[in-house]
Amino acid sequence: MTLQTLIIAVGTILFFVLVALAFAGPNTGKATTRRLGAVKIRHSDSADARVEQQMRKVVAARRPLIFVDGQHINYIDKLRLRLAQTGKKWTLQQYLYASGGLAFVIMAILLLKGVSFLVGVFSGLLIGAGLPHMVINFLMARRIKNFSTNFPDAIELLVRGLKSGMPVSETLSVIAKEIAGPVGEEFKLVVEKIKIGKSMEDALQETAERLGTPEFQFFVITLAIQRETGGNLAETLASLADVLRKRAQMKLKIRAMSSESKASAYIVGSLPFFVFGMVWMINQEYLAGFFYEPRLMIAGVVGAVWMAIGAFIMAKMVNFEI
Incomplete structure (x- = not known):
């Protein structure tokens, strides 16, 4: 079997697989059940239902973001979300231009070096698609690590503000001003959303879905449960800060082992x-x-x-x- 025959066979199989995936829609029964469950939880007044809704959002955030609250997110939106999670002001067009330009440069260099056309094109596409993806992953991981490291300090600052008698919204503004890095940036966005009329729960939940970190999801769940059931919010958040610090210590221990x-x-x-x-x-x-x-x-x-x-x-x- 020649190389051309092998490439044609692999391309044909890949074409039919992509066509099958394109026309194979989601399971209608599962989609209907998911939507009915989301409507039931959304319009329920019980505290258990609201806690269940928050836990569903945590599970959705831990998985690849294909379905959030029953809404389908296409790959373009996923890519925009990944770019937003880096903390950089990069647009989707800039990312695509950079990937395409890198692929073209690599392909041109290899072809000028005398490499065969198929190898040059394949290498150019592989590097052009893979290297920017790796850079985005690195920036996302670095920002999330920085956020997770400083987030317990922000919670402790929130606890001190609550113990001194400040409302939660004012304490969030203090966190946005005092904590540098990703934590201050995210809380600044939350405060701005609250100022334009959004509720604190919705603003925090949008930030949690964008970050995708379990630490911030725990924080959102703690506020939601306390708002429904009552209790001392300062003590609850202090316990959460202690749990997050122990969680970070466990991660470092596993990393060392x-x-x-x-x-x-x-x-x-x-x-x-x-x-x-x-x-x-x-x-x-x-x-x-x-x-x-x-x-x-x-x-x-x-x-x-x-x-x-x-x-x-x-x-x-x-x-x-x-």
């Missing part, structure tokens, strides 16, 4: 590429067949796929969710 396994995975995953690069620098003719010989190209792609599967499995083995 799994650091050896992660280092081994990084070494095993990067060693073949490192050896390939070193051999390429010493003797390019020895490895040049991987860029024009069909059998070597197929072997290289299969090897890279299997290595990606192994790296994915190792990453899941050392990834613990608290």
Whole structure:
């Protein structure tokens, strides 16, 4: 089987799979049940129903954001949400232009170096789509980590404000001014939404859905439960701050215990590429067949796929969710 035949076969199979996914809509029975449940919870006056609604939103935030409150979110909206979670003022057009420009530059460089057209196009598309995605993931993780680190301090500041007799809305304004970084930015947005007429619960819930962090969801649930059941809000938030700090300590402990396994995975995953690069620098003719010989190209792609599967499995083995 030639390389062209293999590419045509894979492309045909991928085309029919995409067509099937495009025309296969969601299960109507499950969608109807989900909407009826959402309407029932939304119009219920009981405290249990409101708590259940908040817990459903927490579960939706922990999963990939495909359904939130029964509303379907397409991939364009998911990409906009990811860009918003980075904290940068990047637009969707800027992201697409950067990805397309990077893909074109990589493809042009490889084609000028004498690489075959198929390898150049595939490498350009892979790097153009993958590298910006990795950068967005890195910025999202860094901002969420910074937010989770400083969020208990914001809760303790809220507790001190409540004990001194300040209302919750005024204390949120103090947090927005005193806490720097992502915490202050998010609470500033909450305060601005409250000033333009939104309720505090809706403003906080919108922020929780945009952040997607369980820590902020716990905070929103605590305020909702306290508003329905009553009680000392300052003591409840103080307990929440203590739980979040212990949760962060547990994460650090797990990270330290799994650091050896992660280092081994990084070494095993990067060693073949490192050896390939070193051999390429010493003797390019020895490895040049991987860029024009069909059998070597197929072997290289299969090897890279299997290595990606192994790296994915190792990453899941050392990834613990608290």
